[in-house]
Amino acid sequence: MPNSILDPDLETASPAAIRHLEDERLRVQIAYNAATSAYYRDKLAAAGVRPDTIRGVEDLARIPYMEKTEIAASQQDGTLIGINQCAALERIVRIQATGGTTGQPMRLGLTRRDAEDYADMGARALWAMGCRPGDVVLECMNYNLYSGGMSDTTTFERLGAATIPYGVGHSERLVEMMAAIKSDVALWATPSYAVRLAEVATSLGHDPRDIGLRKGFFSGEAGMQVPGFRERIEALWGMRAQDQYGTGELGLHSGECEMRHGLHYGGIGSAIIELIDPDTGAVLPFGDGQQGEAVYTSIWREASPLMRMRSHDICQVFTEPCACGRTSFRLKVLGRSDDMFIVKGVNIFPQSIQAVILKLAPSLTGEYQVVLDRPPPIDYPVPIRVEVAADVPAERHDALRAEIAHRLKQALNFTPAITLEPAGTFATGLKVKRVVRSFRS
Ligand SMILES: [Zn+2]
Numbered sequence: 001m002p003n004s005i006l007d008p009d010l011e012t013a014s015p016a017a018i019r020h021l022e023d024e025r026l027r028v029q030i031a032y033n034a035a036t037s038a039y040y041r042d043k044l045a046a047a048g049v050r051p052d053t054i055r056g057v058e059d060l061a062r063i064p065y066m067e068k069t070e071i072a073a074s075q076q077d078g079t080l081i082g083i084n085q086c087a088a089l090e091r092i093v094r095i096q097a098t099g100g101t102t103g104q105p106m107r108l109g110l111t112r113r114d115a116e117d118y119a120d121m122g123a124r125a126l127w128a129m130g131c132r133p134g135d136v137v138l139e140c141m142n143y144n145l146y147s148g149g150m151s152d153t154t155t156f157e158r159l160g161a162a163t164i165p166y167g168v169g170h171s172e173r174l175v176e177m178m179a180a181i182k183s184d185v186a187l188w189a190t191p192s193y194a195v196r197l198a199e200v201a202t203s204l205g206h207d208p209r210d211i212g213l214r215k216g217f218f219s220g221e222a223g224m225q226v227p228g229f230r231e232r233i234e235a236l237w238g239m240r241a242q243d244q245y246g247t248g249e250l251g252l253h254s255g256e257c258e259m260r261h262g263l264h265y266g267g268i269g270s271a272i273i274e275l276i277d278p279d280t281g282a283v284l285p286f287g288d289g290q291q292g293e294a295v296y297t298s299i300w301r302e303a304s305p306l307m308r309m310r311s312h313d314i315c316q317v318f319t320e321p322c323a324c325g326r327t328s329f330r331l332k333v334l335g336r337s338d339d340m341f342i343v344k345g346v347n348i349f350p351q352s353i354q355a356v357i358l359k360l361a362p363s364l365t366g367e368y369q370v371v372l373d374r375p376p377p378i379d380y381p382v383p384i385r386v387e388v389a390a391d392v393p394a395e396r397h398d399a400l401r402a403e404i405a406h407r408l409k410q411a412l413n414f415t416p417a418i419t420l421e422p423a424g425t426f427a428t429g430l431k432v433k434r435v436v437r438s439f440r441s
Contacts, residue, residue: 004324006127006159007120010268011326018327021269023056025299030054030063032086033305039074039083040307057272060297061283065308068098068249072106081109087303097145098248105145108249109303115154117270117300118147118251122155125255125266128326129217129242131186133160138178140189141220143167147248148220152188155252161186168193171200178211186215191223191233191241192432195366198236199390199423209238216241219252221432222333226351228358229366245333247313249306250296254331262318262330271306272297275317278337286329288319293337312337314349339435341370343378343414350434353384356404356411363392363400367426370435381417384408388420 005011013021033040034051044051047064054063066084074083080095093112097105110118131137137156143149149167156163164185166174175197178185187194194216198208216239223229224243233241245263246252250271254263265273275284275292284292294315298305314337318330335349342348350370358366367387374380386404388397401418408416426432 005326006124011124011264011328013268013327015327018268019057022272022299025269026056026060026272026297027054029297029299029301029305030307032302033307036086037084039070040086043307060272060274060308063297063308065281065295065310066306067310068106071108071304075107081107081304084304084306085109086301086305087111092303094151096147096151096248098147106248110151111302114301114303115151118151119154119158121266121270122152122246122252123159125244125246125252125264126155126159126161126217127255128257128264128266128324129244129255130215130240130258131156131159131161131217135161135186135215136181136183137161137163137186137188137217138174139163139165140168140174140187140193147246147251152252156188163188171197172204175201175204175206175211178213179206181212184212184214186217187213187239188217188219190220190432191216191218191229192221192367192426194218194233194241195236196424198233199365203390208236211237213237214239217244217255218242219244219246222335222351223354225332225334226354226358228355232358232361232366245331247296247311249304249309250298256330257322257324257326259323261322262316262332264322264324264326264330265328268328270298270300272299273315273331274308275315276310278312278314286317286319289316291316291334294331314340336435341372341378341382341435342376343382343412346413348412348414352412353408354434356407357386359407360400360404362389363396364404365389365423367423367432369426369433372435372437373439375439378414381415383417383419385419385421385425387423387425390423 031051049062071082091111092109094110097107141148153163153165201208218224230241243256245254253267254265256263274295276295278293294311294313296306296309314334315331339350340347357364357368365387369385371383397420404418405416
């Protein structure tokens, strides 16, 4: 299947060839970081690491971690890019913000080469997901600062698909536009927005399956890996829905192939991922099925490289060969370590709550938010706000609340305190923050 892989040289390279490339680029990158950034130079010096002693991936563990908050803090005084800026402004051609669902947006720069690498990496991931030249993609991510908008558009262009840069909001107008286009279209959005859009289509009198939305490329939330969620989106629209994972700092990097067993890591040659224990910081062996927090190190970045940056995303990796022929490892995102909360010693990820709530569709929209209003230990009923479908009469709400509480208790062994919210409360096209710690504000 020579046509099914965009860059066969890179994507089917042997593990030894990949390691050789990573070693070589890591050496160059670390020397560059130390030569161009006082922050990186000092960080290495404080750990007693001479840049020229980093010979390859096996030396990574000697380098201290960095936190996104260090970069964000260095921008507080108005500094444009912050402490990890390694290229002069004259060489920077794009500035984006990242920040996910917490904290202040953090600015990062891209040189021309960085921007090209971003586009190449994303194009490989999207190709694996089934995107092809000839696809017409409605891009419904946030263009306001974030890489999910403008930079991701460049990845679709690099692949050769036609994008309609739409952005977030104006959902009714979007549905009417899609319905008016006679050819099939595709969507680049958060998965929760695809569900919301189907509700909007129905409320406007359309059967979503008649609209011709046949491919969905989804990112920004871990929901696609929740049992039942993908199937629901595919049934709502009559589409094929594929999952993608990326980070603002690194780009749109990983996409799932037709085998749907994890997302192929697409950042080969651009960044190295390590897995660590989020509590102790110990590096974990990178074996099949291993779970841990992903840590990123850029090896092909000029403007805002990362050097062992903690993502606080908990991932599971799969290293057995994939039938599609790609040799990169695959990953599943289990959730944010800061979205995880602990009840009676058990780690609860929001996605496991979502799986329970999805089983009560169509009475519930599938959207929800956990509001932790007191600091741990969580020995109190966990407040969860759950969206109820508009056509459920108010007199059924009490019974529905009790049913949700019962099912959550059965499945996850904790007692929730459920409140119902109107449809559309959470899914606005932006990332939904699943766990809010309101006691912190
Ligand atoms: Zn594959």
